[in-house]
Amino acid sequence: MSGKAAQPKPAQKGESKVSFFPAWCKRCGNCVAFCPRGALKRDQWGYPVLADSDRCTSCGLCEMLCPDFALSVGEGGLKPAGAGAPRGSRVAPITSPERLAPEPNGGEEDGNG
């Protein structure tokens, strides 16, 4: 995607209510284990998928219990972060989940504690 970011739209009927950002997902299984409606399942690689969209009530619990900010409930997209993004930031001016994740080994990681 380039240029102007599209504003997030509420999920349409038939559209997924949960969006996943596999680049940040560590396949810990919290979301699948704690969805009160059993709407999520793991795919063959262990990543979560919304297996039964009709069961999902958009309660948001999976989003809140995900330690890695790797899924989001409700409005599908993320808000464009362009305006607020600091100079030199590795965040692309617009935010699709894959773009928000830095390149492999990108980002600063200081060693201790």
Place this chain on the structure above:
Amino acid sequence: MPPVHRSVVYDWLRHDKKFPHVWCPGCGLGILLGSLLRSLVESGLDKNQVVLVSGIGCSGRLPVYVDVNSVHTTHGRALTFATGIKLAKPELTVITVMGDGDATAIGGNHLIHAARRNLDITAIIVNNQTYGMTGGQYSPTTPLGAKATTAPYGHIEPSFDISALSATAGASFVARSTVYHITQLDQLLGQAIAKPGFGVVEVLSPCHTNFGRQNRLGSQVDMMKEFKRKGMRVERWRELPEGKRAENIPLGVLVDRDLPVFGQSYQRICDTAGKRGEAGK
């Protein structure tokens, strides 16, 4: 729907840090990070008004990921830096994030005196019952009998109750929750930040990698299910007969009282001393 939309939470992450973050898959610290960000947004604070201060440990890494003023100090000393910051700039909201080892072992003295003085600081203490970062040595909150790298035959010391310790030492607000009880945790963090004086939030969090593995507690999902099974609102817990209390963990606001706040008393002294000085000229 979650109370604060995820897009706003993303906005508060420090995007020049590497993501995904360093914590183990499933570690409760990531859940707490999300909860803290939502609470800060809900509190209506501006990023520039907030200072997050931490020591060293897995918990100590949390402020590193937040796009506010953050100070990553030395092991056990988060509260000393926070004290200086708060007294020099009382208008700032100062929050420390410490581990159980950070806050009650090497930093235990700072904790009790910050509580005794009732400094206007919020202290989030992540209790994973171990030294997570260094490989699972016992900490002052490791339960009697539990295994640790430094207690291979089971721990022979009784443990501290962080909340009780903070309350006895004089904090004006003390609360406990877990990373499983996520909506409660959001609320309690918000309340602690709003409360004048020393506010402690003890957050039970699974360290399945070290504490869990050594004690055969299963995955973080299993450990969080234990929080669910044992966690009980403190109001209900108080009704239990003595003998039943130990099996359950009281959660919620444990102490909420109005006590003199150190910063205000200190300001009054400064004003008085200033006036006397003026009069003497």
